[in-house]
Amino acid sequence: MSAPKILATGRCLPERVVTNEELSRQVDTSDEWVFSRTGIHNRHFCTKESGLDLAVGAARQALERAGLGAEDVGVCLVATFSPDFASPSTACLLQKELGLKEDTVCFDLNAACAGFLYGMKTAHALLADAPRPHALVVGCEVISRVLDMTDRNTCVLFGDGAGAAVFRRDEEAVWHTVFGSRGDAESIMVEGPGPVRSTVHMDGKAVFRFAVEVVEKSIRQLLEAEGCGINDLDLVVCHQANARIIDFVAKKLGAREGLFYKNMDRYGNTSAASIPMALDELSQAGTLKPGMRVLTVGFGGGLTWAGALLKW
Numbered sequence: 001m002s003a004p005k006i007l008a009t010g011r012c013l014p015e016r017v018v019t020n021e022e023l024s025r026q027v028d029t030s031d032e033w034v035f036s037r038t039g040i041h042n043r044h045f046c047t048k049e050s051g052l053d054l055a056v057g058a059a060r061q062a063l064e065r066a067g068l069g070a071e072d073v074g075v076c077l078v079a080t081f082s083p084d085f086a087s088p089s090t091a092c093l094l095q096k097e098l099g100l101k102e103d104t105v106c107f108d109l110n111a112a113c114a115g116f117l118y119g120m121k122t123a124h125a126l127l128a129d130a131p132r133p134h135a136l137v138v139g140c141e142v143i144s145r146v147l148d149m150t151d152r153n154t155c156v157l158f159g160d161g162a163g164a165a166v167f168r169r170d171e172e173a174v175w176h177t178v179f180g181s182r183g184d185a186e187s188i189m190v191e192g193p194g195p196v197r198s199t200v201h202m203d204g205k206a207v208f209r210f211a212v213e214v215v216e217k218s219i220r221q222l223l224e225a226e227g228c229g230i231n232d233l234d235l236v237v238c239h240q241a242n243a244r245i246i247d248f249v250a251k252k253l254g255a256r257e258g259l260f261y262k263n264m265d266r267y268g269n270t271s272a273a274s275i276p277m278a279l280d281e282l283s284q285a286g287t288l289k290p291g292m293r294v295l296t297v298g299f300g301g302g303l304t305w306a307g308a309l310l311k312w
Helices: 031-038 051-066 090-098 112-129 204-226 243-253 271-284
Strands: 003-012 016-019 042-045 073-079 105-109 134-141 161-170 176-184 188-190 200-202 235-238 293-300 302-311
Touching (some): 003 112, 090 105, 090 134, 112 134, 112 293, 134 271, 204 243, 204 293
Parallel strands (some): 073 105
Antiparallel strands (some): 003 161, 016 042, 176 302
16 A cells, blocks of 8 residues: 655744733633643734635645645645635635645545544545645644643643645655544534634543544554554654643653654644654654654544554
């Protein structure tokens, strides 16, 4: 089975940085309280930027770094649960902004925090019959627009941002994936359109239990498929929801120090954007090198989860 070969990544963040100290002036919280429970110090919130602005910024960066133009893209997907509009999709608006050809396959998908990996799997499958050989997948969220800023249990967790990846099918490479869903509107939920402003509702303890369960299970399944141990990997990039989740799973698996990447201290939980943003940060720092085995895991509302082990 062919695998996606990631050619380049990109990310885009709103200008405004919101610290825990700033939030402490709105709700009963503090930097120590938030960081000790989540690993988060800062996040970015949109003020003048739209979700499309972030998606365009990340996508253009990825295309430029890949040395590709609009005429090279055959599939364009955007993973988001917080689009600017219910319709048209962000992907269709992105097609116009980037000047992608009109026969490009474009649509949004919502798998919450697992959305980028769902998007990558979907785009990889679509490339088998796409008009051009490259796919653009963007994870983009403006979660600040659905936050209740009086609820300290949720408003301190999330941030806005976008991450993008450009890839083509590699017929000689193999990747391993796992996907799952468990219908649950109680653990984490955002209401649909209606007379009352939609906000995030979350049972933090239930989400924590779910996350550590499915992250460990997904990683073990991927390691078994690859026929290797956890410390044979070069890097593990989980959805950046909470440092405690990542630390708990890493300890349970006996992972070496530094194997699991964390950057939620700077961005908070950016849902579908967190994995591509982390990959871009690692790539730009020179940490990711050709041939590395990178395992990624996303988990979130739905409930959904996804994992992929690929060669960089």
